[in-house]
Amino acid sequence: MIKSINIKILSCIFAVIVYIAASPVSAAESFDDGLTAYNNGEFAEAARIWQPLAEAGNAKAQFSLGVLHEDGRGVREDLRAAIALWRKAAEQDYAPALHNLAMLHIAGDGLPQDMAQARKYLERAQEHSLAGGSVRTLYNLAKMYLDGLGGPANKPAAFALMLRASEMGFAKAQYNLGKMYRDGEGTHRDLVAAAAWFTQGAEQNYAPAQNHIGNRYLRGEGVSRNDLIGLAWLTIAARNGHNGASERLEQLRSEFPAPLFAEAEQRAEAFTKSLKP
Template structure:
């Protein structure tokens, strides 16, 4: 079916309502198209256009991964990591992330580096983790850039380097990472640039997850008794 359609016809089908898009992608997935399998799996995972079915999503991610679809391979790892449609297995998660990383996927590099940092599913190795974060950062992956900044700030795999930390946080924030925005704001506040710090704190709150937003507000309240507490109260409304 998919092979008989023009690029314009495929784009039109994908631009349709979610349920129609899901039906189209399922048909293409059943024909064996790896990209369709991966996208349909994500729709099943998120419950977009179809009823949420993590177990079915996991199955489709595995089928796409078997065809060397790197993002699907990374998502198989995420399923093992978070128990989406399968029992949690951090060892298998780490293996999936490592394979995706070795094949050049920035998300796989980031996820494998995170497992190495925490020692989940693998032996903890922060030097190796930093090397993988650096590789993903070199590809412009904002979440990895932020993590490189954390390594530099905290000295996890070498001497502390606050200048490098500040630079990484600024680049991660500019790249759209909400944790990077928070860390960039912290650095700006410490440097005395209160206005810019407020702007980045607000952006981090707007773009972060609800759990992150709540933790950030708690941090602002605990940081001092003045302007940051006032900002926390404003963000908590």
Template sequence: MKRFIPVLVLLAVLAAPGASANDAAYEKALKLVQQAQFDKAVAIFKPMAENGHPPSQFSMGLMYHLGRNVEKDLAVAYDWYKKAVLQDYAPALNNMGMMYLKGEYVAENKVIARKLFETASADHTQARDNYAKCLEYGWGGEQDIGQAINFYQIAGEGGYVLGWHHLAQIYDQGRPPEVPRDEDKAVRWYIAAAEKNFARSIERLKQLGRLPDHLKDK
């Protein structure tokens, strides 16, 4: 269940900094990450993180979470995420939520995970998808399929295409009694994701025999 940021290349999307004197340095570090020059990126992230820059604190946490240029260390990752969480930095809230959801370093606690995802969802598209998953399955609180549908949709609209795929799956499989199976609605959302080149949605449309002509070259 890999629902935290899977590769550091996505830092540029999920950890975009606000206006500050650190912007230029942080953007430079993100470019170094995209070039897999992790040692040089860490040399920029670390001093800014130590000086209280939330995006850099998050980035250091992710480096240790994934073991990029450093030995993977979930305790250190958690500590860096926590520093950013204390400044309400949404990507860190999301990733800490995943640690609680999966029981990485901390004891598994879906109640805490759900709360972190909910808080982060105001500013973070992936957190909206994670919060929707909690709502869909009742992780850490009450199940609410209607709200899950809503959060999956806005996650997709915000650019996190997996949200549309998850929404399509609800209609594809059905969630009775609240949501009966509706293949047409499922296909609508699979197409939305497929048009953004989401491979799993394309494959499911093929399985259903519903892949539109304009997507057959994908």
């Protein structure tokens, strides 16, 4: 479980930079100048602009300068400096900084591994997020509630957060929501809904969802049985590096005729062209 959450750490930095760009412009114009420099790849210039703003207590500048230090862009790579800046922004309840601190506590990267503190940070991030919250905050908090990390499990709350992240189009959330419907965790058991959410994740080219919906079609679970579509989805998942799908395909070669596999390969090619990158 910890490993599955840890992979968000590398992606969350980019996500929250987008969050800044998309948030309403209420800070001084000089912050926006720094953001323009950042987006143009002029990281040293962005750091020069954000440094005095961060020192003056601007939470967005503190957070953004921390991102530069974390990545070593335009300034020396220094996770300690990044953490110090994110803590200052977090003291002002700046949601992206709270999220990043949570991710570091989950990984034990630069901060002690502390699930309880990570959960508190994510809860605060969600409380103070704009526009209903960051999709990654929603997802990670849902996973902590689901598995009882950092506190007691709360599966109904996990389901509500996972549903929101799924409706925002996050493939990993859609996959996990499918599993929650499949198993009746935090909600009623609904195999049709499970298959529908696995399909949405699969269509975003998420291999675990492709593997799951492929097997659903082969079993007729939540969907009408269709061996051709099932094999096609497993083929796509295997091409995307899913070992379970590869092993399943090998097992099935003794159960289905070779022409069906050939047709599934063609169907997989057609499906792949319509998948989201």
